[in-house]
Amino acid sequence: MRAGGQKWEWHIEPRYWRNPLIYVGILVVAPVLIYFIYPPLLPTIIEANLLAAIAIPLALMTISTGRMNFGPQFYIGIGGYTAALLSIHFHLSPGLTMLAAAVGGLVFGFIMSPMAIISGGLYYSLLTLLFPLLFLEATYIFTDLFKGDTGLSGVAPLVSTGYFSLNLLIYAFISLTIMLVYLFAMDKIFRSRYAIQMAAINDDEEVANSIGVNVNKVKILGFTIAATLVAVVGWFYAHYYQAFSGQIFLPLSFMLKIFMVTMLGGRTQIYGCVIGGYFIAFLEMILIRLTGDMSPVLFPIILLILLLVLPEGLFGLYRKRRYREYMPTLRFRR
Amino acid sequence: MAEILKVSNVSKHFGGLTAVNDVSFSINEGETVGLMGPNGAGKTTLINMICGSYPVDSGKIEFLGKDITKLPPWKRCKLGICRTYQIPRPFPELTTLASVCVSALYGKDRPNRGLEDAMTEATHYLEFVGLFSKRNVLARDLTLFEMRGLELARALATEPKLIFVDEVMAGLNPVEAEKAVRLIEHAKDQFGVTVLWIEHVMAVLMRAAQRVIVLHYGEKIAEGPPQEVANNPMVIESYLGRG
Numbered sequence: 001m002r003a004g005g006q007k008w009e010w011h012i013e014p015r016y017w018r019n020p021l022i023y024v025g026i027l028v029v030a031p032v033l034i035y036f037i038y039p040p041l042l043p044t045i046i047e048a049n050l051l052a053a054i055a056i057p058l059a060l061m062t063i064s065t066g067r068m069n070f071g072p073q074f075y076i077g078i079g080g081y082t083a084a085l086l087s088i089h090f091h092l093s094p095g096l097t098m099l100a101a102a103v104g105g106l107v108f109g110f111i112m113s114p115m116a117i118i119s120g121g122l123y124y125s126l127l128t129l130l131f132p133l134l135f136l137e138a139t140y141i142f143t144d145l146f147k148g149d150t151g152l153s154g155v156a157p158l159v160s161t162g163y164f165s166l167n168l169l170i171y172a173f174i175s176l177t178i179m180l181v182y183l184f185a186m187d188k189i190f191r192s193r194y195a196i197q198m199a200a201i202n203d204d205e206e207v208a209n210s211i212g213v214n215v216n217k218v219k220i221l222g223f224t225i226a227a228t229l230v231a232v233v234g235w236f237y238a239h240y241y242q243a244f245s246g247q248i249f250l251p252l253s254f255m256l257k258i259f260m261v262t263m264l265g266g267r268t269q270i271y272g273c274v275i276g277g278y279f280i281a282f283l284e285m286i287l288i289r290l291t292g293d294m295s296p297v298l299f300p301i302i303l304l305i306l307l308l309v310l311p312e313g314l315f316g317l318y319r320k321r322r323y324r325e326y327m328p329t330l331r332f333r334r
Numbered sequence: 335m336a337e338i339l340k341v342s343n344v345s346k347h348f349g350g351l352t353a354v355n356d357v358s359f360s361i362n363e364g365e366t367v368g369l370m371g372p373n374g375a376g377k378t379t380l381i382n383m384i385c386g387s388y389p390v391d392s393g394k395i396e397f398l399g400k401d402i403t404k405l406p407p408w409k410r411c412k413l414g415i416c417r418t419y420q421i422p423r424p425f426p427e428l429t430t431l432a433s434v435c436v437s438a439l440y441g442k443d444r445p446n447r448g449l450e451d452a453m454t455e456a457t458h459y460l461e462f463v464g465l466f467s468k469r470n471v472l473a474r475d476l477t478l479f480e481m482r483g484l485e486l487a488r489a490l491a492t493e494p495k496l497i498f499v500d501e502v503m504a505g506l507n508p509v510e511a512e513k514a515v516r517l518i519e520h521a522k523d524q525f526g527v528t529v530l531w532i533e534h535v536m537a538v539l540m541r542a543a544q545r546v547i548v549l550h551y552g553e554k555i556a557e558g559p560p561q562e563v564a565n566n567p568m569v570i571e572s573y574l575g576r577g
Contacts, residue, residue: 209407
């Protein structure tokens with residue numbers, strides 16, 4: 001190509017299309033376009049962002065402990081109920097309820113974190129699976145407080161412009177901000193010196209311990225930070241729906257969705273979590289519209305088939321061919 | 335020579351089985367000490383106790399005059415104790431450079447060491463064991479000999495004062511075994527480490543060790559220069575049985 005007598009060559013090199021700003025730009029522009037073209041799609045975008053925002057800290061939790069947590073929704077429950085109870089009974093502003101939800105997640109995460117030290121493998125998975133269900137039972141037992149059957153309602157909204165679609169657009173941007181902040185923070189952690197010790201723990205914690213890695217400290221820190229971040233998502237759910245019910249977030253069906261985001265996205269790869277979140281949210285929405293009542297049955301079946309067909313996940317399709325180019329190698333770990 | 339490690343009356347039981355019974359010995363700085371014994375003699379259990387992988391049932395372990403009996407493994411590593419494994423245990427999904435980098439970062443306390451500094455340091459150790467060309471290969475893709483080299487590099491990168499080498503010859507062909515022995519001898523010279531070498535192959539310890547300790551059914555049955563130990567009737571009996 002010639003322009004002004006100068007010869008120009010246009011190379012489409014990986015460094016151009018791998019630039020994360022392109023993808024962030026797409027995620028930012030998409031809600032605006034949807035707002036003008038088809039606003040009913042905005043809740044799906046919000047759901048996708050939130051699923052990714054849960055799966056990204058879960059990746060940190062999984063990698064830093066070397067164990068798969070099957071109960072991240074427990075911390076959504078902690079954050080959601082903390083925010084809802086404080087908002088309804090004490091009329092605290094969303095800013096304060098977010099702080100309280102984060103503190104709740106931090107405290108419960110810290111209390112639960114020794115689980116990653118004393119148990120491993122199947123026992124750890126079963127224990128983590130059990131806690132959300134126990135919490136759900138507790139919401140029925142202490143129904144005066146948690147309103148186990150109906151859920152808590154009357155939570156103050158985060159935004160109220162008077163226009164429903166505009167509210168949704170603002171919620172979409174808040175959820176996107178949460179997700180991108182998590183993504184950016186995890187990216188920083190996974191490229192730092194702390195990631196390399198997490199990778200070592202993930203591979204062989206006894207050997208990591210013998211070469212100077214304080215395994216217990218890494219596990220407790222990773223677990224607690226991830227629990228805090230997930231609790232903030234619970235806070236958002238409570239204010240977004242202006243209600244919070246354990247029946248929606250604590251059962252296994254919600255856990256299955258998060259698990260699929262993690263696995264289908266690409267086995268706890270943080271970028272894969274974003275792809276997985278959008279994929280699952282849109283798949284669920286399409287199935288509900290196409291198959292109606294059959295969707296609760298079809299949804300898990302399709303996901304299981306995809307899990308079998310794509311063992312490395314959606315992001316793995318891209319990553320698995322070029323993983324050795326990168327250092328440290330943690331970013332593409334399971 | 336100053337005493338670097340002192341093990342006093344150490345015992346370990348697994349249920350009714352006594353793996354190590356009242357073993358005492360010491361190692362001086364700069365020495366190469368061999369630890370021998372038939373299979374199941376308790377050699378690796380003893381090393382596991384000194385490194386902190388197994389808690390000690392009774393007895394005391396001192397390193398550079400400090401009681402380390404109750405310390406966790408990572409603290410012992412920071413003091414200067416490191417080991418290799420009988421069956422190599424690399425970090426399978428990390429590259430060799432990243433594996434050694436973990437040790438360079440977290441082994442000995444080195445203030446202000448960043449990831450880049452650790453990477454540079456790690457390349458030095460990889461070069462030493464001859465794995466520089468494989469720095470970006472995943473550890474799981476290495477051969478057995480290379481894995482042993484990686485384990486040595488990983489251990490050396492913690493800047494240890496005392497290194498335990500656990501049956502480095504197992505599974506290697508004679509050429510590789512010779513290379514491995516030379517590598518450990520070079521490591522001792524270059525990095526000034528003290529070596530406790532667990533080995534079945536008598537000829538290797540005859541050549542490399544200044545002193546040999548022999549365990550049998552968890553008890554120390556002999557200690558002394560290799561030639562003397564090789565002629566000890568109790569050692570011969572423990573290996574070959576009663577005539």
